[in-house]
Amino acid sequence: MSVIVVLIGFSLIVASGFLVAFLWAVKSGQYDDDVSPSIRILYDNDEIKSEQTNTNQNKV
Amino acid sequence: MAECIHCGQDCGKNPVIWNEKQFCCNGCSMVYQILSEKKLDRYYDMMPTPGIRLEQENTSGTRYAYLDNDEIRLKLLDFSDGGISRVNLFIPAIHCSSCIWLLENLSTLHHGIMHSNVNFVRKEVSITFRESEISLRQIVELLHAIHYIPDISYNKGNKDDHQKANRRMIMKIGVAGFAFGNIMLLSFPDYLPGGEAIDKFMAGTFGIVSFILALPVITFCSSDFFLSAFKSLRKKIINIDLPLSIGILALFLESSYEIFSGSGTGYMDSLAGLLFFMLIGRWYQSRTYQSLSFDRDYRSYFPIAVTRLLDGKEDFVQLKDLKTGDQILVRNGELIPVDSILTDGEGNIDYSFVTGESIPVAKKAGDFVFAGGKQSGAAIKLRVEKEVAQSYLTQLWNEDKLSEEGKMQMQSIVTKVSHYFTLIILVIASGAAVYWSFTSISKAVYVFASILIVACPCALSLTIPFTFGNVMRVFGRNGFYIKNTEVIEKLTRIDTVVFDKTGTLTHSRSMNIGWEGNELSKVEAQWVRSVARNSTHPLSVMVSEWLPASILLTVNNYQEISGLGITGMVDNHRIMLGSRKFIAGNETSDESKISSVYVSLDNKLRGFFKMENHYREGLNVVISGMKNIQLHLLTGDNDSEEENLRTYFSSETQLHFNQTPVDKLEYIKELKQKGRNVIMIGDGLNDAGALLKADIGITIADDIYHFSPACDAILSSSKFGRLQDYLQFSNSALKIVYASYLISFLYNIVGLTFAIQGLLSPVFAAILMPLSSVSVVTFASLSVSVLSKSKKF
Numbered sequence: 001m002s003v004i005v006v007l008i009g010f011s012l013i014v015a016s017g018f019l020v021a022f023l024w025a026v027k028s029g030q031y032d033d034d035v036s037p038s039i040r041i042l043y044d045n046d047e048i049k050s051e052q053t054n055t056n057q058n059k060v
Numbered sequence: 061m062a063e064c065i066h067c068g069q070d071c072g073k074n075p076v077i078w079n080e081k082q083f084c085c086n087g088c089s090m091v092y093q094i095l096s097e098k099k100l101d102r103y104y105d106m107m108p109t110p111g112i113r114l115e116q117e118n119t120s121g122t123r124y125a126y127l128d129n130d131e132i133r134l135k136l137l138d139f140s141d142g143g144i145s146r147v148n149l150f151i152p153a154i155h156c157s158s159c160i161w162l163l164e165n166l167s168t169l170h171h172g173i174m175h176s177n178v179n180f181v182r183k184e185v186s187i188t189f190r191e192s193e194i195s196l197r198q199i200v201e202l203l204h205a206i207h208y209i210p211d212i213s214y215n216k217g218n219k220d221d222h223q224k225a226n227r228r229m230i231m232k233i234g235v236a237g238f239a240f241g242n243i244m245l246l247s248f249p250d251y252l253p254g255g256e257a258i259d260k261f262m263a264g265t266f267g268i269v270s271f272i273l274a275l276p277v278i279t280f281c282s283s284d285f286f287l288s289a290f291k292s293l294r295k296k297i298i299n300i301d302l303p304l305s306i307g308i309l310a311l312f313l314e315s316s317y318e319i320f321s322g323s324g325t326g327y328m329d330s331l332a333g334l335l336f337f338m339l340i341g342r343w344y345q346s347r348t349y350q351s352l353s354f355d356r357d358y359r360s361y362f363p364i365a366v367t368r369l370l371d372g373k374e375d376f377v378q379l380k381d382l383k384t385g386d387q388i389l390v391r392n393g394e395l396i397p398v399d400s401i402l403t404d405g406e407g408n409i410d411y412s413f414v415t416g417e418s419i420p421v422a423k424k425a426g427d428f429v430f431a432g433g434k435q436s437g438a439a440i441k442l443r444v445e446k447e448v449a450q451s452y453l454t455q456l457w458n459e460d461k462l463s464e465e466g467k468m469q470m471q472s473i474v475t476k477v478s479h480y481f482t483l484i485i486l487v488i489a490s491g492a493a494v495y496w497s498f499t500s501i502s503k504a505v506y507v508f509a510s511i512l513i514v515a516c517p518c519a520l521s522l523t524i525p526f527t528f529g530n531v532m533r534v535f536g537r538n539g540f541y542i543k544n545t546e547v548i549e550k551l552t553r554i555d556t557v558v559f560d561k562t563g564t565l566t567h568s569r570s571m572n573i574g575w576e577g578n579e580l581s582k583v584e585a586q587w588v589r590s591v592a593r594n595s596t597h598p599l600s601v602m603v604s605e606w607l608p609a610s611i612l613l614t615v616n617n618y619q620e621i622s623g624l625g626i627t628g629m630v631d632n633h634r635i636m637l638g639s640r641k642f643i644a645g646n647e648t649s650d651e652s653k654i655s656s657v658y659v660s661l662d663n664k665l666r667g668f669f670k671m672e673n674h675y676r677e678g679l680n681v682v683i684s685g686m687k688n689i690q691l692h693l694l695t696g697d698n699d700s701e702e703e704n705l706r707t708y709f710s711s712e713t714q715l716h717f718n719q720t721p722v723d724k725l726e727y728i729k730e731l732k733q734k735g736r737n738v739i740m741i742g743d744g745l746n747d748a749g750a751l752l753k754a755d756i757g758i759t760i761a762d763d764i765y766h767f768s769p770a771c772d773a774i775l776s777s778s779k780f781g782r783l784q785d786y787l788q789f790s791n792s793a794l795k796i797v798y799a800s801y802l803i804s805f806l807y808n809i810v811g812l813t814f815a816i817q818g819l820l821s822p823v824f825a826a827i828l829m830p831l832s833s834v835s836v837v838t839f840a841s842l843s844v845s846v847l848s849k850s851k852k853f
Contacts, residue, residue: 002261012242015238022234023234026230029227033182035180036160036178036181039180040160040164043161
């Protein structure tokens with residue numbers, strides 16, 4: 001039964017890893033704006049970029 | 061009716077057509093052209109009509125020239141290194157996903173922009189750019205060109221503080237949640253029948269691990285509660301955090317003792333769980349409208365820099381560096397930042413910002429001009445008479461400190477309740493401890509701690525955050541934005557409401573028009589309309605909109621005489637529109653009372669358009685809904701409207717006319733000295749002092765992100781008619797709070813009966829305490845949403 005103590009130790013280490021990841025995410029500002037990321041993910045950036053390179057080539 | 065592709069407004073009868081698309085104005089079509097040229101027209105596919113219409117195009121190309129000034133530029137930039145800079149601009153117009161998309165693709169519009177990122181909640185865009193390719197001024201001009209006008213001012217410190225506090229709060233919730241979950245797992249054997257069978261070694265280990273996990277909870281997560289309790293003690297007040305802190309500490313010390321003495325497993329799971337819930341409550345309560353600004357002072361209205369004329373040369377100085385006697389230049393659409401004397405040019409000053417009255421006032425050389433007006437027309441030169449901080453209107457803000465004290469005196473319900481609560485609990489706990497000390501000292505200590513633990517007013521402290529937090533969100537959804545939850549509590553005590561008139565009770569931009577005189581024939585009306593269409597003066601615009609639609613005729617020899625009127629030739633007929641003085645040469649006594657536009661055709665007076673204030677819809681409902689509340693009206697106007705106002709207000713209402721901004725402030729002060737709880741409802745800068753002084757200052761705004769003086773709440777003007785509903789709703793919310801208090805007291809009585817007898821077991825505490833918190837939160841949230849449905853919010 002006492003093996004549980006070892007298991008608890010390991011599970012706590014893993015859980016702390018996630019806690020640290022969460023704190024880092026908060027600190028780096030990922031929770032500051034909860035609206036635009038949800039919208040941003042739907043944008044197709046390739047379209048504009050390809051057009052941009054086209055116009056650059058035209059200039060050259 | 062066709063909708064403008066860009067902004068969605070009605071295009072009228074003469075839409076601007078470009079590329080077979082219809083626009084309401086040239087401004088909108090220009091933006092469309094810029095965007096489609098750069099292949100950014102997906103902007104219009106994502107959301108229908110996402111664009112912003114500019115009511116008044118500011119055409120002068122030097123509007124943002126001050127951004128080239130190094131000192132100002134460096135103050136605005138977030139960071140600048142090696143030719144690469146970053147700036148954070150507040151753009152109130154951000155409102156939809158198309159906005160985000162366009163602003164994050166700014167690099168397509170100009171290759172000097174490397175990267176741009178939108179923070180939707182704060183309505184900010186952060187732009188990284190190469191200084192060698194584009195300057196800050198050019199970026200702002202570019203944003204202006206696509207109608208995303210940044211609001212440039214220095215004071216953004218508050219927002220950053222709020223953001224930091226919010227991050228810290230979320231981190232605390234995270235840590236508390238982490239500890240709660242893990243300790244719960246370790247304490248689980250205690251809850252199961254036969255849990256006592258667990259062997260000694262394991263129980264001890266579990267206890268020590270729980271203790272280690274609880275350490276960050278007691279040090280990091282509870283720090284706010286301890287600090288606040290300590291601060292209030294020093295001020296000799298008892299607030300809710302004092303009994304909370306006592307409870308938390310008792311819980312922690314008792315549990316630690318049990319763990320290390322081996323006598324039990326303690327209540328660490330309850331401790332972490334309670335802090336987790338309470339932190340969520342605090343976070344919920346502190347969530348405010350980040351993009352709205354409630355404490356603006358004059359600095360956010362006035363430009364950062366002005367054009368100063370020195371030996372005939374123009375340069376830009378920061379507003380605070382302006383000295384008495386300086387010559388300044390104010391262009392079309394710019395704000396006059398200081399009290400000054402007009403030295404050159406024709407002033408045509410729109411004080412809508414200050415008084416809510418949008419009809420410009422004419423000023424000539426030598427006249428005194430107050431700060432806060434907006435020049436429309438050609439550029440004017442002014443001589444500074446008073447420095448910014450000494451100007452008439454800005455001085456109203458200096459009353460600030462006074463009002464802070466006045467507002468502090470109001471004691472919240474929580475403070476009152478917790479005051480008695482703490483005393484009673486301490487008496488009960490000491491009484492019980494004395495009683496048990498005759499039997500055994502260790503039992504007495506245990507009972508003392510148990511009482512403090514079980515009486516910890518966690519449920520009490522959750523009531524207000526969840527009830528008022530929810531009410532605040534309900535209000536926000538309905539166009540009434542309050543600064544914080546304290547405002548709701550204050551709303552319930554209101555017994556006096558003071559209204560401003562112009563712009564608050566009346567519409568600032570529309571008026572009722574009537575024609576007095578000989579009926580105009582169809583052709584004559586067409587002539588008048590053709591001439592009026594040439595002027596952008598609000599009265600001309602109203603006249604041309606009111607007259608029946610007709611084809612516009614060519615106007616020759618058109619002339620606009622500032623402050624007097626307009627004239628022009630149509631079909632060889634001379635049409636004159638303007639003041640009585642301009643048309644007939646003399647003024648009548650009632651001239652100043654009602655704004656009228658006189659009309660003469662071929663030098664023959666035909667009559668006049670009578671303009672009357674147009675009261676907001678729902679004014680009747682609002683007034684009849686405030687039966688037990690004393691109403692007052694303060695206005696800077698003369699008493700010409702008195703009769704009209706009396707049809708709305710009962711005879712008990714006091715109407716005061718010709719009030720200066722300082723009079724308004726003094727009036728509120730007097731009411732407060734009489735012990736009344738006052739709401740001031742106003743809109744302009746001239747109400748700023750009164751809004752600050754009142755218990756609650758409510759600003760009415762057409763555009764909530766703009767032009768609201770410092771206040772406690774912003775009411776969207778379209779919701780004016782529901783004002784009394786908000787008051788009633790707050791009262792009902794207070795009843796919910798009382799009911800929740802009752803529930804949590806019941807739990808406390810049950811808990812206390814066990815604790816006094818020394819029968820409090822960890823399992824019992826672990827179930828009772830979260831249960832009381834959860835049921836109070838559920839009750840508060842549910843009743844608010846039921847209430848809001850029944851009131852049709």
